[in-house]
Amino acid sequence: MSEALYQSIVLERARHPHFAGRPAVFNAEGQSENRMCGDKISVFLNGTHLRHEAQGCAILAASAELMCEAAISKSADEIAILSDKFERLVQTGEQNPELGDLNALAGIAQYPSRVRCATLPWSALRDAITRAGSTGGAVNG
Amino acid sequence: MSTTLLPLDVHAIRQDFPILSQKVHGKPFVFLDSGASAQKPKQVIEAMRFVMEEQYANVHRGLHYMSEKASDAYENVRDKVAELLNAASREEIVFTRNATESINLVAYTWGRTALQPGDAVAVSEMEHHANLVPWQMLRDAHGTELRIVKITDSGELDWNSLEKVFADGKVKLMALTHMSNVLGTYTPVERLAKFAHERGAKILLDGAQAVVHRAVDVQAIDADFYVFSGHKLYGPTGIGVLYAKAEILEAMPPFLGGGDMISSVTYEKSTWAKPPHRFEAGTPAIIETIGLGAAIDYVRAIGFEAIAAHEQHLTEHALATLSQIEGLRILGSAQDRGGVFSFVMKDAHAHDIATLLDRQGIAVRAGHHCAEPLMGRLGVSSTARATFGLYNLPEEIDALATGLERVRKIFA
Numbered sequence: 001m002s003e004a005l006y007q008s009i010v011l012e013r014a015r016h017p018h019f020a021g022r023p024a025v026f027n028a029e030g031q032s033e034n035r036m037c038g039d040k041i042s043v044f045l046n047g048t049h050l051r052h053e054a055q056g057c058a059i060l061a062a063s064a065e066l067m068c069e070a071a072i073s074k075s076a077d078e079i080a081i082l083s084d085k086f087e088r089l090v091q092t093g094e095q096n097p098e099l100g101d102l103n104a105l106a107g108i109a110q111y112p113s114r115v116r117c118a119t120l121p122w123s124a125l126r127d128a129i130t131r132a133g134s135t136g137g138a139v140n141g
Numbered sequence: 142m143s144t145t146l147l148p149l150d151v152h153a154i155r156q157d158f159p160i161l162s163q164k165v166h167g168k169p170f171v172f173l174d175s176g177a178s179a180q181k182p183k184q185v186i187e188a189m190r191f192v193m194e195e196q197y198a199n200v201h202r203g204l205h206y207m208s209e210k211a212s213d214a215y216e217n218v219r220d221k222v223a224e225l226l227n228a229a230s231r232e233e234i235v236f237t238r239n240a241t242e243s244i245n246l247v248a249y250t251w252g253r254t255a256l257q258p259g260d261a262v263a264v265s266e267m268e269h270h271a272n273l274v275p276w277q278m279l280r281d282a283h284g285t286e287l288r289i290v291k292i293t294d295s296g297e298l299d300w301n302s303l304e305k306v307f308a309d310g311k312v313k314l315m316a317l318t319h320m321s322n323v324l325g326t327y328t329p330v331e332r333l334a335k336f337a338h339e340r341g342a343k344i345l346l347d348g349a350q351a352v353v354h355r356a357v358d359v360q361a362i363d364a365d366f367y368v369f370s371g372h373k374l375y376g377p378t379g380i381g382v383l384y385a386k387a388e389i390l391e392a393m394p395p396f397l398g399g400g401d402m403i404s405s406v407t408y409e410k411s412t413w414a415k416p417p418h419r420f421e422a423g424t425p426a427i428i429e430t431i432g433l434g435a436a437i438d439y440v441r442a443i444g445f446e447a448i449a450a451h452e453q454h455l456t457e458h459a460l461a462t463l464s465q466i467e468g469l470r471i472l473g474s475a476q477d478r479g480g481v482f483s484f485v486m487k488d489a490h491a492h493d494i495a496t497l498l499d500r501q502g503i504a505v506r507a508g509h510h511c512a513e514p515l516m517g518r519l520g521v522s523s524t525a526r527a528t529f530g531l532y533n534l535p536e537e538i539d540a541l542a543t544g545l546e547r548v549r550k551i552f553a
Contacts, residue, residue: 003551036508037492038522039492058490059493
């Protein structure tokens, strides 16, 4: 099915986000932007929780949601490993059992021009972690 | 087979474009992105092959048979372009890389000499970045002012705003699109040229979109500068055109220095060749220029009257068909508009629309279309855009509509 990428989980998460919105209090904010299309996202670290503010397509929004869910309560080192595995998933399209619901985005590999939509939230998260580190805070210590 | 009556035998025309018979993702290739770059007919491909296989050498240099043949073929295209635009003379045609380079050439040379610090350049809210950024660069380097003429909600020039922008007499150049690459609006260029001239300003027209769809007569318009790119006119990439009135070119200093643009060179001093060669430093895009010549022959043989009638038919069909789609909004509703349709859909982002259409073999563009300030004016961050060429069929617009209905259902 050629539209497999837009399977229900992706659309569902884009449409009904659980992690969207700027929190009143947060330790650090990271940002990432795709200058080519104007999509942008902010990710907020708030203790062990994450929130995001995504402006862009369904893939960006769904990826941000799935990322926030997957990264909850993980350490910065664990997130770095997860981020690398996710990068491999969207580049190769090969499902990875360790990635759970993130596998819903494996189909993006067939759309090279859209891979960046899926990885943008992860860039913003890495940016947030870097900033948290430089100001003394961090994800889960 | 289609039974639609068209002003052109489009099915025959499509045979000239080898790429259109391809399948994409197993579906017939529906190419609705000609506004970004048009496909090439085999006449253009053949002309470029011919020059490389049988007539190639550098131009304007060799005192040998092949160089003379290539030079003649190359210079012959200057005549074809002059005829295409109805320029008063072939010397008014300068070859560049594309419309963007043509505008930069004008900004860099004419802008820095004919304009004084404090003079103003006026552009509109619906310019491509190519007709905005060079004037910003001139402003920053040379102290000119940059003024923006507003557009109305229908996507037409706002004449009240135009009057205001010109009120203090400082505007010395109006640089405007002849056809918006986002809204499809044609600007009333004759009236605008008169308006500018009456106020002591020159007019530059960005014809990148318009020249493909309508016969352009720079003398009837009374344009001071007119620019376009070859690749949107069914020609190759890497070749563009700057038209400017002879007396303006004559007074302009060179753009780039090097071979071919000089009259004499000593270590102390060089003197410049006459236009147009003054502005064509270095070995030009010989093969691409000859390809452009073939493209001009191709469209002129079909005739702009027939092309315009066909595209008008497509435009009306698209307006009627796309307006039926629930939640779809077409941006711009100018009275005088052509086959450029930007649209947004409720709940579906432009990139998702483009990706889902692509899976159905339909190529549209999505993004800000190199017109970020216009996106801001329209209150959107990006749009999907369908643009038509002379080879498009009403059935392809129907395929687009069907595809968009499918997108709507996915996001409903």
